[in-house]
Amino acid sequence: DAGVIQSPRHEVTEMGQEVTLRCKPISGHNSLFWYRQTMMRGLELLIYFNNNVPIDDSGMPEDRFSAKMPNASFSTLKIQPSEPRDSAVYFCASSPGTGAYEQYFGPGTRLTVT
Amino acid sequence: GENVEQHPSTLSVQEGDSAVIKCTYSDSASNYFPWYKQELGKRPQLIIDIRSNVGEKKDQRIAVTLNKTAKHFSLHITETQPEDSAVYFCAASPPSNTGKLIFGQGTTLQVKP
Numbered sequence: 001d002a003g004v005i006q007s008p009r010h011e012v013t014e015m016g017q018e019v020t021l022r023c024k025p026i027s028g029h030n031s032l033f034w035y036r037q038t039m040m041r042g043l044e045l046l047i048y049f050n051n052n053v054p055i056d057d058s059g060m061p062e063d064r065f066s067a068k069m070p071n072a073s074f075s076t077l078k079i080q081p082s083e084p085r086d087s088a089v090y091f092c093a094s095s096p097g098t099g100a101y102e103q104y105f106g107p108g109t110r111l112t113v114t
Numbered sequence: 115g116e117n118v119e120q121h122p123s124t125l126s127v128q129e130g131d132s133a134v135i136k137c138t139y140s141d142s143a144s145n146y147f148p149w150y151k152q153e154l155g156k157r158p159q160l161i162i163d164i165r166s167n168v169g170e171k172k173d174q175r176i177a178v179t180l181n182k183t184a185k186h187f188s189l190h191i192t193e194t195q196p197e198d199s200a201v202y203f204c205a206a207s208p209p210s211n212t213g214k215l216i217f218g219q220g221t222t223l224q225v226k227p
Contacts, residue, residue, distance in 0.1 A: 105157040
């Protein structure tokens with residue numbers, strides 16, 4: 001299995017531009033999680049899906065952030081418009097069940113907004 | 115909601131010594147406690163986990179203990195090696211059917227050769 005796949009691995013953009021991060025979970029996994037990691041705030045859960053349905057988006061910082069999961073093998077996290085404070089590493093993780101299961105992280109997308 | 119506190123934030127040990135990282139959680143109904151290791155520039159990777167019906171679990175040089183009464187769990191690394199140097203995160207899974215994890219703030223472990 002290829003594991004969780006994320007693209008792009010690095011993204012540099014200017015303030016005000018739209019950014020789209022992509023994630024392909026491990027095949028057969030039912031849950032998908034989006035995290036943001038910074039030195040100041042650590043690992044923050046932004047939103048998660050169970051069976052493609054968003055369950056809790058309370059961690060999404062503001063309306064500029066949105067996430068979708070149109071099918072079981074693909075999810076996107078979009079930031080529009082981007083701001084310098086959005087610079088961080090964004091991880092996607094998937095889990096094999098909807099209960100208490102281990103999460104497997106993707107390699108992350110390092111986003112820099114100038 | 116669930117809250118996880120992790121201590122210490124940094125830990126430095128000599129190669130061969132043991133290292134212990136402790137976490138406390140607030141929701142007594144939490145039932146799953148994984149530990150992740152994150153090397154510099156890499157993704158967090160699961161190294162060991164424990165469920166609420168077990169008090170201790172070992173895997174070679176690492177072990178996790180759980181005290182449900184006190185609501186804390188600990189990671190023990192014996193015979194530390196330089197390659198154990200990384201950031202370690204604990205997490206707790208609140209009692210829901212969603213698989214959500216609440217992470218601690220992380221501990222930076224440095225193993226000096």
